[in-house]
Amino acid sequence: MDKKPMSIADNLKDIRTRIRNAALASGRAPDSVKLVAVSKTKPAEAVAEAAQAGQRIFGENYVQELTDKAALVSEPVEWHFIGTLQSNKVKYTAGLVTMIHSVDRFSLAREIDRQWGRLGSICSVLIQVNVSGEQTKAGTTVTEAVQLVRDIAQLPNLRIRGLMTMPPFFDEPERARPYFRELRELAGAIAMEKIANVEMKELSMGMSGDFEVAIEEGATLVRVGSSIFGYR
Numbered sequence: 001m002d003k004k005p006m007s008i009a010d011n012l013k014d015i016r017t018r019i020r021n022a023a024l025a026s027g028r029a030p031d032s033v034k035l036v037a038v039s040k041t042k043p044a045e046a047v048a049e050a051a052q053a054g055q056r057i058f059g060e061n062y063v064q065e066l067t068d069k070a071a072l073v074s075e076p077v078e079w080h081f082i083g084t085l086q087s088n089k090v091k092y093t094a095g096l097v098t099m100i101h102s103v104d105r106f107s108l109a110r111e112i113d114r115q116w117g118r119l120g121s122i123c124s125v126l127i128q129v130n131v132s133g134e135q136t137k138a139g140t141t142v143t144e145a146v147q148l149v150r151d152i153a154q155l156p157n158l159r160i161r162g163l164m165t166m167p168p169f170f171d172e173p174e175r176a177r178p179y180f181r182e183l184r185e186l187a188g189a190i191a192m193e194k195i196a197n198v199e200m201k202e203l204s205m206g207m208s209g210d211f212e213v214a215i216e217e218g219a220t221l222v223r224v225g226s227s228i229f230g231y232r
Contacts, residue, residue, distance in 0.1 A: 007049075008046060008049045008053060009049070011228045012037075012053050012054070012055055012228055015224055016035065018211075019033050019035060019222065021212075022215040023215055025216070026216045028215070032220060033221075033222060034222075036057045036058070036080055036082065036204070036221050036223045036224070037057065037058050037059065037224060038059045038061075038082065038229075042225075042229045044069045044072035047069060047073050048075055050228065050229075051073070052075065057077070057078045057098075058077055059081070059082040059225075060081060060082065061081075061084075063081075063085070063086075064092075066079060066092075066093065066096070066097070067092050067096065079098060081101065082204075083102060085100065085102055085108060087107055091115050094112075094115035094119055095119050099124040099126065100125045101126045101128065101223075102138065102164065103126065104130075104139045104140045105148070106151050109155055109158060110155065112155075112157075114157075117156070117157040122157050122159055123158055124158075125159070125160055125161065126161060126202060127140065127149055127162075127163050128140065128165065129141070129145050129163055129164070129183060129186060130165070131165045131167065131179045131183055131186075132165075132168050132179055137166055139164075139165065142182065145186060145190070146190055146193065150193075153195050153196060158197075159197060160198045161202045162199065162200050162203055162220070163183055163187050163200070163203055164205065164221075165180075166207075167210070170210070173212065173213045176210045176214070177213050177217060180219065183217075184217055187218075203219050204220075204222075204223065205219045206223065206224075208225060208227040211224060
């Protein structure tokens with residue numbers, strides 16, 4: 001007899017257990033790691049199903065898809081923007097997203113500041129760092145990150161909460177470890193600078209294939225999609 005396929009609720013339960021175990025194995029409190037369910041290309045119904053199973057934070061990569069989906073989801077969810085964001089699309093995310101993970105240049109930060117300023121609100125952001133140096137990946141460089149943080153920290157309607165990275169894709173999760181470690185060490189170095197309005201409390205790193213290693217290296221936000229919603 002064919003085995004019944006796992007539901008979104010089943011998948012979430014499994015991921016939460018793995019997050020908990022990875023945190024405990026690292027000597028960390030399980031609630032120090034938050035799950036961002038990456039719902040890009042998935043319908044609003046899938047988001048609603050995950051929300052009904054207790055998931056609260058959802059990550060989207062495309063502005064149009066985010067705005068369309070958010071209009072259809074009535075559950076009390078929190079949207080994070082995790083993809084490449086063009087400055088001319090920022091206005092559509094203003095007031096809709098709780099956090100932007102992918103701020104990698106001052107011009108983008110300035111536009112976020114302007115749009116949230118119009119709402120009289122503050123946007124939490126993470127600075128995306130291209131730790132691997134891959135040409136195909138977005139993100140500021142490790143060497144330029146501290147100055148970018150200093151510049152963005154001057155903007156009144158933004159708060160830098162930490163860093164984000166995407167390592168190269170590996171079949172072996174362990175090979176991603178040095179990249180996660182480097183981001184953690186960079187966050188520590190930035191924290192030592194004691195820049196006003198800057199926190200290094202959040203490290204957004206780790207996806208379906210390697211989030212346990214990322215947690216061992218200090219991840220506080222793990223971005224998991226296919227292991228929850230299935231492959232696209």
